[in-house]
Every structure is written in structure tokens, then in C-alpha cells.
Amino acid sequence: MEKEIIQWIYEAGEKIKAALKEDALQVDHKSGRTDIVTNVDKEIQDFLVGKIEAFDPDAKILGEENGQDTTPIDKGRVFVIDPIDGTLNFVYQKENFCIMIAVYEEGVGQLGFIYDVMRDDLFWGGPLVDAVYHNEEKISAPANKKLEEGLLGVGVSIYANNFQHTKDIGVQTMGVRVLGCAGLDFIAILKGTQIGYLSLLSPWDYAAGSIMMNYFGMPTCGADNQPLSFSGREYFRGLTPAAMEQAKEYKN
Amino acid sequence: MEKEIIQWIYEAGEKIKAALKEDALQVDHKSGRTDIVTNVDKEIQDFLVGKIEAFDPDAKILGEENGQDTTPIDKGRVFVIDPIDGTLNFVYQKENFCIMIAVYEEGVGQLGFIYDVMRDDLFWGGPLVDAVYHNEEKISAPANKKLEEGLLGVGVSIYANNFQHTKDIGVQTMGVRVLGCAGLDFIAILKGTQIGYLSLLSPWDYAAGSIMMNYFGMPTCGADNQPLSFSGREYFRGLTPAAMEQAKEYKN
Structure with missing residues (x-):
């Protein structure tokens, strides 16, 4: 296939x-x-x-x-x-x-x-x-970096409004980037040049990227650390395992 | 030379x-x-x-x-x-x-x-x-687009904090991008793929880009529409002439 x-x-x-x-x-x-x-x-x-x-x-x-x-x-x-x-x-x-x-x-x-x-x-x-x-x-699995060890992709409106603590998490990283294309954020994660991606996404925005992240043991979740719903636009969080452990503390 | x-x-x-x-x-x-x-x-x-x-x-x-x-x-x-x-x-x-x-x-x-x-x-x-x-x-001068006709590069912290009305201006565009490299924002402006760039910069961040923008008649300024000081880190605004006219309304 x-x-x-x-x-x-x-x-x-x-x-x-x-x-x-x-x-x-x-x-x-x-x-x-x-x-x-x-x-x-x-x-x-x-x-x-x-x-x-x-x-x-x-x-x-x-x-x-x-x-x-x-x-x-x-x-x-x-x-x-x-x-x-x-x-x-x-x-x-x-x-x-x-x-x-x-x-x-x-x-x-x-x-x-x-x-x-x-x-x-x-x-x-x-x-x-x-x-x-x-x-x-x-390719091999990206390094398991913590928040403070890398750059993070974000959706700019949820960052500016600190929705789901996106800004609280973002300011702990080395910096945030806004690329305007979910696929490029996932590519950066797979290449190891970003430790993760936090955004507001539809299933077709996160499906392919999540499968490859998850294959490498990198967790993804929706709002409040709940599983992604694959139904409509929702909060998306995808990070290295170490960064996800840190981010989990930030929930509503 | x-x-x-x-x-x-x-x-x-x-x-x-x-x-x-x-x-x-x-x-x-x-x-x-x-x-x-x-x-x-x-x-x-x-x-x-x-x-x-x-x-x-x-x-x-x-x-x-x-x-x-x-x-x-x-x-x-x-x-x-x-x-x-x-x-x-x-x-x-x-x-x-x-x-x-x-x-x-x-x-x-x-x-x-x-x-x-x-x-x-x-x-x-x-x-x-x-x-x-x-x-x-x-290359020829980029098209003289208005705010609502293009993408805008921003520094994420001044956007998130709406410093110098950066967010007020940004939300009027088609979207903002955060690249983490002033040079890439100026290149995007010169290629016509961004209508401008609003950030907090040092002279070496904006000097080369400003010269090329200004050569094409694209204005640059510092805080409150004042000239850039070339002295220390300061607010920078560089836009197409049409977008600068719109942005000028936004001052402290």
C-alpha cells in the first residue's frame, strides 16, 4: 500500500x-x-x-x-x-x-x-x-529532550492567549516558532530540530504526524491530557516523552 | 566594495x-x-x-x-x-x-x-x-500590499504582549509567522512573501534589511513611529508603504 x-x-x-x-x-x-x-x-x-x-x-x-x-x-x-x-x-x-x-x-x-x-x-x-x-x-527516533533543551512549534493564537497553558509551556523552551503549516512542525520534530508542537488542529492536520511521532514513542494528546478525538478542531499537544512529562503538570 | x-x-x-x-x-x-x-x-x-x-x-x-x-x-x-x-x-x-x-x-x-x-x-x-x-x-520592488493582503513576520513576545500594538496590527493581516531569524523575515519581505516585520531588534538585526527595504521605498521605523536609533535593542517596524500607513494609526 x-x-x-x-x-x-x-x-x-x-x-x-x-x-x-x-x-x-x-x-x-x-x-x-x-x-x-x-x-x-x-x-x-x-x-x-x-x-x-x-x-x-x-x-x-x-x-x-x-x-x-x-x-x-x-x-x-x-x-x-x-x-x-x-x-x-x-x-x-x-x-x-x-x-x-x-x-x-x-x-x-x-x-x-x-x-x-x-x-x-x-x-x-x-x-x-x-x-x-x-x-x-x-531515520532513528529523535533525542528525548526536555522543554528547556529545544525549540517548540506553536499556533500563535493559543500561545498569545495562553490557551491550555501553551504560553506557560512555551516560555520554558529555548524559543517558539510559528510556521503556519502543521506538516512542517511534524517534520521538524521527526528531524529532531523541534521538541514538539502545540496548536489548535483538525484531524487531517495531526493524523499523519501523530502516527510517526507515536511510532517513535513520542506522545500526543488533546485538551487536558485527554486522547485526541479525531472529531472537529481541537487542542493538540505532541512532545518528546520528557517534555510531555513536564507539560502534563499544565492542565486546566 | x-x-x-x-x-x-x-x-x-x-x-x-x-x-x-x-x-x-x-x-x-x-x-x-x-x-x-x-x-x-x-x-x-x-x-x-x-x-x-x-x-x-x-x-x-x-x-x-x-x-x-x-x-x-x-x-x-x-x-x-x-x-x-x-x-x-x-x-x-x-x-x-x-x-x-x-x-x-x-x-x-x-x-x-x-x-x-x-x-x-x-x-x-x-x-x-x-x-x-x-x-x-x-529584483524589483515587492507589491505594495495592505495589512489584510499578506502574511506578517513578528517577534513572538511583543506579539503575545501586544507591545507597540503588534498584536492589534498582526490580527489585521492574513496571519503571522515567527521564524526566529530577522534575516529570513527581511528575505521574505524582499521576495514579496511577507508584507513586513515587527520585532524587538538590535541594529545589526535590522541594518542590512532596512537598507534594502528603504531602497524599494518600504518604510522602517522604531517605537511610536520614530526613527530607528541604531543604539541598543529597540522596537522595529518595517512594512510596505500601504501597510505602514495603516499601522501608523497604532501608536502609544
Whole structure:
């Protein structure tokens, strides 16, 4: 299965690069002024959905666009897809965005894929392949650093408002970064250049990254240290084991 | 003069890459837990100072390390240097840091250089060469976007505390980013992928970027819309002309 998914992702990446070259993005607004979607997000979602349906007609799909955003995660095989993670970066920077796909079976994360399109950098793996790869190279678990030993990715609004103690935790690190793309934060965690990520996310934002973090023994949780719900937008916390122990003290 | 400076910068970049390969960074603390400096910052500052002194023995130097941090900007030729801008990124990410050099003559910015070392990406120019270049290619002025038409780089602590209305201004944009490296924010502005940058900076953080922004008619200022002092750490605001007009309303 992983070979097929990687092939879809590379094809999708080529389509996105071609669309950027044509320079004809159509931007629509969703829930608000800064919640945008482009014709390319929709086209890539349709492309991936078509590939998934041809590959496994029984699989379900959980994804942001096209009314597939409430599929439950816990029954059968579910593909969780984010055709373009970091749409604002995609539109305004034309870089720093990712394609993300995750595969769950009976509620258990089996495979995650995060593709930094413009850097042509793919991180993928999980229990089904018993490894995590950076492109074709197997990577090892990141160092188990404490809060004060590394940089932390955050969502800026929850940091500024100290929602779920995000600022209390952030000020204990060496510094916080705001990248505007969950996939890039997960890539930084997998590379060991960030000790974690605290943000307000939807399931398609955290599914692939969580599978790879968890494979390496790095814990993830939702609000108040509870399990992630995979249902709607929620608080997300993903950290090294040592940093999670420290962060656990901070609950409402 | 610009040819010599570019040569120094490329040589310094090679030294930094070699030091990263050796993986023997020595980290010292300065004013606090997260205010760090490495042996490489010091070596690169010494290297640049040596080159400047050989090139122009009468020139003065304003730089972060080695006790040269209070040189006045307004008399004679002053080189403003930041051997490694984004030291935390340098240490923890091994990427996303810059070398920055600026040349002032009688208080007037003449040349700025920002080199993203790991991407091998040099932005440089100013009045003395009557252009701004991305590597060897002349670039044109970024679009004159309003606040609501782009992304904004911020320093996270002034954003979270709404110091100098940074959050009031930030929430009017399409989103804020925190990169941890002033040079990368200026590069984003010059590429047109950010409409500006609001942060708490020292002269060596903003000198090179300001010269190139100002060359393109993009204004910069300090606290309360006052001119930058080039003396110690201060509030910095740099924006497109249209966004600066909007931001000017926000003063204490």
C-alpha cells in the first residue's frame, strides 16, 4: 500500500507545482477572512480521493474539503487526507506547505506521510512498515529532550492567549516558532530540530504526524491530557516523552 | 566594495558549514537562559572584522560580539555586522540562520547583505549599486500590499504582549509567522512573501534589511513611529508603504 500512496503523493506534488507555474490560483473563503481554500486544494483532494477509491473501494475518507470532514476514524480502513496543509503559505509564499495522508485501521494509525512539496522532502512510515523514512532513508527516533533543551512549534493564537497553558509551556523552551503549516512542525520534530508542537488542529492536520511521532514513542494528546478525538478542531499537544512529562503538570 | 563583501560572506558561509559538519559547537550564555552565543559566532565575527580592517583601516564596526556593540552609526564609514543572525536556529535546527552585513556612510545606509547560509541564497544591494539583487539577479520592488493582503513576520513576545500594538496590527493581516531569524523575515519581505516585520531588534538585526527595504521605498521605523536609533535593542517596524500607513494609526 505504501508504494501506491507515495506514487499518488509525488503525482499530486507535480500537479501543485504545475498549478503554481500557471499562476492562476482561485481563492475562496470558508468560515472567515483568513480561512481560505483554493481551486488547487479541491483538485488535489479529488485526485487523491479518486486514487483511494480505485485502490480500495471499501475504504472511508476523512478530509477537509468536499464534505468528508466528519468520517469516524474507528471503523474499517480510513484514509485521512490533507491535500494542501498550510494553504496560506501556499497562496502567499508559494512554499512551506505539505501534502499529508494517514491510514488508520480499526482506529489504529498504521501509516503517515508528510510531503514538503517545494523542498521535495517526504517523511513517511509507521507500524505497518515498522520504520519511519526520510525519503528512502530510515531515520532513528529523535533525542528525548526536555522543554528547556529545544525549540517548540506553536499556533500563535493559543500561545498569545495562553490557551491550555501553551504560553506557560512555551516560555520554558529555548524559543517558539510559528510556521503556519502543521506538516512542517511534524517534520521538524521527526528531524529532531523541534521538541514538539502545540496548536489548535483538525484531524487531517495531526493524523499523519501523530502516527510517526507515536511510532517513535513520542506522545500526543488533546485538551487536558485527554486522547485526541479525531472529531472537529481541537487542542493538540505532541512532545518528546520528557517534555510531555513536564507539560502534563499544565492542565486546566 | 560590494565584490569584496560578497567574497567575505561566501568564505564565512563555508566556515560555518564546516563547523556544523564537525559537530563541535560550544554554546555560551550571555544575558539569560535563551540568549546564547557559540564559538562559531565569535570566529565568524573575528573573520569579518579582520577582512574589514584589511580592506578599510579607517572604517568603524558595529557588531554584537567582541565589545563592538555601541559604535555610533553616523560618522564616517561603519560596517554593521551580524556573523550569525538566528543563533538559536543555528544551534537547534542547523539551518534557518543568516550572515548579515550593512555599510553606512555618514549615517546613510549604502549597502545591505543578507545571506541564508544553508540555502546558499544571497540578497544584497542598496543606493551604492542602485539595485537589489537575489544572488546575481536584479529584483524589483515587492507589491505594495495592505495589512489584510499578506502574511506578517513578528517577534513572538511583543506579539503575545501586544507591545507597540503588534498584536492589534498582526490580527489585521492574513496571519503571522515567527521564524526566529530577522534575516529570513527581511528575505521574505524582499521576495514579496511577507508584507513586513515587527520585532524587538538590535541594529545589526535590522541594518542590512532596512537598507534594502528603504531602497524599494518600504518604510522602517522604531517605537511610536520614530526613527530607528541604531543604539541598543529597540522596537522595529518595517512594512510596505500601504501597510505602514495603516499601522501608523497604532501608536502609544
